[in-house]
Amino acid sequence: MISFTTFIFTLLALFSLSLSAPMRRDVFVPPIIYPKSGVVWIAGQHHNVTWETDGAPVSITNGIGRVYLANNTIIDLDHPLAIGFDILDGRVSVQVPSVPTGQNYSLVLFGDSGNYSPQFTIIGL
Template identity: 85%
Template sequence: MISFTTFILTLLALFSLSLSAPTRRDVFVPPIMYPQAGVVWMAGHHHNVTWKTDDAPVQITNGIGRVYLATNSIIDLDHPLATGFDILDGRVAIQVPSVATGQNYSVVLFGDSGNYSPQFTIIGQ
């Protein structure tokens, strides 16, 4: 039969082991709310890219956000629209770049993952 002291020491060992376990972090994939499908942006203008944060997990794997422009699902990683913001802010201001007209664009929000917005249009000034 296990002695009371052995039992207590085993419980304490298990408890201390659980405290040293790494904190579980979750991937956060917030839906982009703006821009919406069919929106038209004008090059040079400023807009807020917005996303939902109400379902954010307590521990996010990567909370530093970045926003890029994509054409035909190809992300322009060389020219970020915004970087270094808190993914829990729910919005970031960007300046619309001058790009080729007549194409469909999306913004891509990175933190933990890449979320594409619905497609929209950019026109010149």
């Protein structure tokens, strides 16, 4: 017969294991819906970057968002356009940076993963 002490320690061990079990979290990959292809932004202006939030999982692996500018799929990680917002907000305001005109740019939305926007244009002031 199992002693009472052994029984209690067994219950405590099982409880401890249940607390250490990883919680299921899902990767959320929201598509960027603005800016769209062909949009022209002017340096210095403010625009809302917008992404789809429908169908977001209940437990997101990383819900803190960041937005970066990319040129030819090269992301400018040294100069984030927005950081620290809730990825479920669906939008964040950014100030358009001064960059070389005549090139195609995209935005990259990071939370769980990096999503590139369609290419658009930035022109100087």
